[in-house]
Amino acid sequence: MSQQNVHIHLIAGGIAGTTGAILTCPLEVLKTRLQSSTATFHRPVYLPTLNPSGSIAQLCTCTNPRPANMGILMCLRHIIDTEGPAALFKGLGPNLVGVAPSRAIYFCAYDTAKKFFNNRLTPESKKVHMFSAMCAGFCASTCTNPIWVVKTRLQLDQRKIGKNLGATQCIRTIYQKDGIRGFYRGVTASYAGISETVIHFVIYEHLKKTLRERRRVQIGSEKSGRDFFEYMLCGACSKSCASIMAYPHEVVRTRLREEGTKYRSFFQTLLTVAREEGPRALYRGLATQLVRQIPNTAIMMSTYELVVYLLTVEVPYISTR
Template sequence: MIQTDTLVHLFAGGCGGTAGAILTCPLEVVKTRLQSSSITLYISEVQLSTVNGASVARVAPPGPVHCFKTILAREGPRSFFRGLAPNLVGVAPSRAIYFAAYSAAKKKLSDVLEPDSTPVHMLSAAMAGFTAITATNPIWLIKTRLQLETRNRGERQMNAIECMRRVYRTDGLRGFYKGMSASYAGISETVIHFAIYEGIKRKLLQSRAHDRMGEEGAVKDISDFVAIMLAAATSKMCASSIAYPHEVIRTRLREEGSKYRSFFQTLVTVPREEGYRALYRGLATHLVRQIPNTAIVMATYEVVVYFLGY
């Protein structure tokens, strides 16, 4: 019974992650480009002719719309799906591992702590995040490297296999785990997200149950899943805004040949060279992508679990 339950959550998490990854990939590419230190691609030729290399980082970074137009003009529409292959390879197992670990941890902790309480949700989310990050970091590093690669329209682009060989040749096996420290720091975002999500969902479903009091054999309808999507979107917006700097730090650590070596060194270097606003570069694009992505993931997960009878 326990094995069947775990498989259901693995399958549901994989379905949700895959749906979200496909629909929001273009925004993911724009966000990653904005987070990187290589901003010269997006500065106009007029600006470049008057700015020397030492002060390029001080030039005001472009916005998401300008970045989007530049990628479209110079690299073509296919570039908006750079990194989708490793994303699809990684997102299903990552989400599956995450949701299965979250469900298992929540059941175990409910035997020790108050069932369905905020501490249970927060600890479960932290344990699930740690498990998923450790298992899938190499996939996300490859995805980030592919999204950061800039080629002009018509030029052959590096594929995932070539990228893996390049990482191994340059940095060895350790190279595949760059940025993992920032991902661990990002567990705080997951903890905040799930604590808020579970609280909102519980209140919404309690309210729905109260409205249906007296109805026999009441079942979930579309409004219940809309409520779940709203809960997921609201909680993710709050969590992402609070913990966003770890996203920028992680991208910098994963850049090829970058000067960034560790989480805290990057956390100090980026504000010193580019100002504190650089730690929030790409936040708007991140929220535009992450909120619908999270709503899609969580709603798909809940729908699959519900229809499989769990």
């Protein structure tokens, strides 16, 4: 892979990831809190009681510690009412800092690995896509895990804006309590989550190849608006399937990144959550994840394909062709 192609995929992956992160940040915050054991939502429950005059009055609110009983819109409204609208974008700073290099590393590693395996295995086969996705996921998870630990801590902070935990203070606290190891909490769950990226890209590449063959479109030919719309659908469909199949690792990862929790390792956390809260707890926040992933992945994949196309076709002097 030439240096120019590396730069193209770095730029495309960075732009794609940043765009998706900004537009879907509120749902990311909500999903993280639903997965957590520390962040709760409080649903007002009005009970009919008799006032001194004998008529029925509406009274008192009680705390409901089960966030699954609240809908997505109600949870978002709760965050706005208790912490302010800006709370929907908590953790956006580290997210923007991390998403560009994370996606850039991922897409660049994926493209590099795919070319490597294409020369040694059956070109464009499912094995090539699977091994390439595994390599890309491992590289991205290892390099950027400290950023995601900070992002998760900020998203779980339920104080109002102005009194909330800052990124610098969060980094200092993690280092003082756990040292460098604290920034790699949840990395084992991220490695387990590579299965999600493998499933995602295998399905995505298969759908894209099927559409290309059906329309008899060859790689490198001129693309139309319909092509990018189809990439969005392929990305959304493949990511949704992958998310449902591999979702428990996300709950485990969030629990491991919580501050001062009883969770220590991947399998210990998996078994503890299932035993204490039931198997359904491993799918907390799944609905929010699917609602978020569909637009996020569609935006990310179509943006990535568009940027790569523009940099290789519209600006031919940087192309290797």
